[in-house]
Amino acid sequence: MIRITLIGSGNVAQHLIKAFSKSEAVEIVQVFSRKKETLSSLIDYDKIVNDFEDLKEADLYIIAVSDNGIAEVSQNLPFNNQLVVHTSGTASLNTLDNKNRRGVFYPLQTFSKNKDIDFSVIPICLEAENTFDFRILDTVAKSISNAVFPINSEQRKALHVAAVFVNNFTNHLYQIGQEICDANQVSFEILKPLIQETAEKIKTLDPIDAQTGPAKRNDSSTIEAHLEYLNNENQKNIYKILTQSIQHNGKKL
Amino acid sequence: MIRITLIGSGNVAQHLIKAFSKSEAVEIVQVFSRKKETLSSLIDYDKIVNDFEDLKEADLYIIAVSDNGIAEVSQNLPFNNQLVVHTSGTASLNTLDNKNRRGVFYPLQTFSKNKDIDFSVIPICLEAENTFDFRILDTVAKSISNAVFPINSEQRKALHVAAVFVNNFTNHLYQIGQEICDANQVSFEILKPLIQETAEKIKTLDPIDAQTGPAKRNDSSTIEAHLEYLNNENQKNIYKILTQSIQHNGKKL
Missing domain, CATH: 3.40.50.720 (NAD(P)-binding Rossmann-like Domain)
Structure with a gap:
C-alpha cells in the first residue's frame, strides 16, 4: 500500500x-x-x-x-x-x-x-x-x-494551452450558439445533439477530416449571408477569424 | 401510410x-x-x-x-x-x-x-x-x-449560424488542440476525454455556468504565459479574441 x-x-x-x-x-x-x-x-x-x-x-x-x-x-x-x-x-x-x-x-x-x-x-x-x-x-x-x-514540464505547458482551446474556448462557442438561439426564440436544445455528435466524431476521425461547413467548402455566399446576419460585432469578429483559419488550413494541404 | x-x-x-x-x-x-x-x-x-x-x-x-x-x-x-x-x-x-x-x-x-x-x-x-x-x-x-x-425561415437562419459556431468552429478548435499536441510530441488522445466532458457538461449546465479557465478567472499571468508560448500568429490571434470575448461576458453580468 x-x-x-x-x-x-x-x-x-x-x-x-x-x-x-x-x-x-x-x-x-x-x-x-x-x-x-x-x-x-x-x-x-x-x-x-x-x-x-x-x-x-x-x-x-x-x-x-x-x-x-x-x-x-x-x-x-x-x-x-x-x-x-x-x-x-x-x-x-x-x-x-x-x-x-x-x-x-x-x-x-x-x-x-x-x-x-x-x-x-x-x-x-x-x-x-x-x-x-x-x-x-x-x-x-x-x-x-x-x-x-x-x-515533462514543456509538454504539460503545451497540453494546457491545447486544453484551453478544446475546453474553455469550445464552451464559449457553445455559449455564443445559445445566445444566437435565445435572440431568435429558438430552443438551444435543438443544438445539443449536434454538439454531442461533434465531440463524438473525433473519437474515430482526426478533426481535420471531420471538418464540414461553409468555410471548409469555401461557400462564400453562405459566409457573407452569415456575416450580414450577425449584428453583434464580437460574434462577427469571431466568425471571420475562425472562418479564415479554416480556409487557410485548406490551402496549406 | x-x-x-x-x-x-x-x-x-x-x-x-x-x-x-x-x-x-x-x-x-x-x-x-x-x-x-x-x-x-x-x-x-x-x-x-x-x-x-x-x-x-x-x-x-x-x-x-x-x-x-x-x-x-x-x-x-x-x-x-x-x-x-x-x-x-x-x-x-x-x-x-x-x-x-x-x-x-x-x-x-x-x-x-x-x-x-x-x-x-x-x-x-x-x-x-x-x-x-x-x-x-x-x-x-x-x-x-x-x-x-x-x-420558421428566420429562426432556421439563426439556427444555422449557431450551428456553425457549435459544430464547424468547435471542430476547428479541436484541430488547433491537435496541432499544438503534435508540435510537442504529446498524444492528442490525452485531450479526448476532456473534449467529451466539455460537450457532456452542457446537457445539465448552461454554457455560461460551465465556463472555466484563465479567461474566466481573469488569470492574466496564465493568459500572458500562453500567448508567449504560442508562436503561430493565427493561433495567438484566436486565443486573444476568444479570451477577450469570455472576459467581456463577465463584465456584462
Missing part, C-alpha cells in the same frame, strides 16, 4: 479523495484543509489536519491547491527529502521547493463540484525527477486511471 | 432513405438519383428513377440536394400543387418554386457518409405554408425522430 497525504480541499482534492478511497493500492494517511469541515463528508474527521506540524510520514504528498499557492505550501512543509507533487497543468516542477523530491501528478479534466466523475478514463500526466519516484507516481495513478502518461 | 418520394443521393438523402425504410408510418414511393447505382444498396432498384418525367404521385416530395440545386430541381418537377420540401438549413422556403405547396424538412445534424446515425435523437425543424401541410410533415418527422420542432 502506498501511503498518501493530500494537501488542499478544492475540486481536484475532493475528487482525488473519492478516487483514492476506492483504490486498493493506496491508503490516505491524512488530508490537510484550512477548514476541516469542508472535507468532513468525504473522509474520517481524524484524518483531517489544519496545521502543517501535524503531518505524519507518508510515501507521497500531493499538493492540490491553486497555482499561486503551490510554492508557499511546498516551503511550509516541515520535512525534507520526501516525494512531493503538485496537480497543476501550468506550474512547472520547479515551483515546488527543492528541499523535497519533486514531481507532478496532473489529472487532465474539467472538474465540477457537484458532478461525479469516472476517474478511470481521466488521463493523468506524470513527471518526476528520477525513475524511483516516477514508479511510485505511476503505481498510484494506475490504481485510479487507465490513462497514465509520462509528460 | 404517407407516401414519400426523395430527390437526391447525397448524405442527407441516404440517411433519410435508411430512416424511412424502418418507419411504419411512411412508404418510400421513389427516389430520384442522377446515377441510379449510387443508391442501389439502399433501396429496390425499381424505385430509383433518373428522369423527372418518371416521378409518380406521392403525398410528399423531399428535395435533399445541395443548396444551389434546390431552385432548379423544384422548377423541373413536372407537376403542380403537390407538397414539396427541401432539407436545407440555409435556403428559405421561397427558394422552392411556388407552383407547388412548399415546406422545409431540416434535420439538424452533421452527417458523415460511413457512420450510422440514430435518427430518433436528431432534431427535425419543420416549416410549411399551412396547417394541413404542417401536419403531414409533423407525422413524417415524428415517425423517425423524437425531437421535432416548428421553425
Whole structure:
C-alpha cells in the first residue's frame, strides 16, 4: 500500500479523495484543509489536519491547491527529502521547493463540484525527477486511471494551452450558439445533439477530416449571408477569424 | 401510410432513405438519383428513377440536394400543387418554386457518409405554408425522430449560424488542440476525454455556468504565459479574441 497525504480541499482534492478511497493500492494517511469541515463528508474527521506540524510520514504528498499557492505550501512543509507533487497543468516542477523530491501528478479534466466523475478514463500526466519516484507516481495513478502518461514540464505547458482551446474556448462557442438561439426564440436544445455528435466524431476521425461547413467548402455566399446576419460585432469578429483559419488550413494541404 | 418520394443521393438523402425504410408510418414511393447505382444498396432498384418525367404521385416530395440545386430541381418537377420540401438549413422556403405547396424538412445534424446515425435523437425543424401541410410533415418527422420542432425561415437562419459556431468552429478548435499536441510530441488522445466532458457538461449546465479557465478567472499571468508560448500568429490571434470575448461576458453580468 502506498501511503498518501493530500494537501488542499478544492475540486481536484475532493475528487482525488473519492478516487483514492476506492483504490486498493493506496491508503490516505491524512488530508490537510484550512477548514476541516469542508472535507468532513468525504473522509474520517481524524484524518483531517489544519496545521502543517501535524503531518505524519507518508510515501507521497500531493499538493492540490491553486497555482499561486503551490510554492508557499511546498516551503511550509516541515520535512525534507520526501516525494512531493503538485496537480497543476501550468506550474512547472520547479515551483515546488527543492528541499523535497519533486514531481507532478496532473489529472487532465474539467472538474465540477457537484458532478461525479469516472476517474478511470481521466488521463493523468506524470513527471518526476528520477525513475524511483516516477514508479511510485505511476503505481498510484494506475490504481485510479487507465490513462497514465509520462509528460515533462514543456509538454504539460503545451497540453494546457491545447486544453484551453478544446475546453474553455469550445464552451464559449457553445455559449455564443445559445445566445444566437435565445435572440431568435429558438430552443438551444435543438443544438445539443449536434454538439454531442461533434465531440463524438473525433473519437474515430482526426478533426481535420471531420471538418464540414461553409468555410471548409469555401461557400462564400453562405459566409457573407452569415456575416450580414450577425449584428453583434464580437460574434462577427469571431466568425471571420475562425472562418479564415479554416480556409487557410485548406490551402496549406 | 404517407407516401414519400426523395430527390437526391447525397448524405442527407441516404440517411433519410435508411430512416424511412424502418418507419411504419411512411412508404418510400421513389427516389430520384442522377446515377441510379449510387443508391442501389439502399433501396429496390425499381424505385430509383433518373428522369423527372418518371416521378409518380406521392403525398410528399423531399428535395435533399445541395443548396444551389434546390431552385432548379423544384422548377423541373413536372407537376403542380403537390407538397414539396427541401432539407436545407440555409435556403428559405421561397427558394422552392411556388407552383407547388412548399415546406422545409431540416434535420439538424452533421452527417458523415460511413457512420450510422440514430435518427430518433436528431432534431427535425419543420416549416410549411399551412396547417394541413404542417401536419403531414409533423407525422413524417415524428415517425423517425423524437425531437421535432416548428421553425420558421428566420429562426432556421439563426439556427444555422449557431450551428456553425457549435459544430464547424468547435471542430476547428479541436484541430488547433491537435496541432499544438503534435508540435510537442504529446498524444492528442490525452485531450479526448476532456473534449467529451466539455460537450457532456452542457446537457445539465448552461454554457455560461460551465465556463472555466484563465479567461474566466481573469488569470492574466496564465493568459500572458500562453500567448508567449504560442508562436503561430493565427493561433495567438484566436486565443486573444476568444479570451477577450469570455472576459467581456463577465463584465456584462
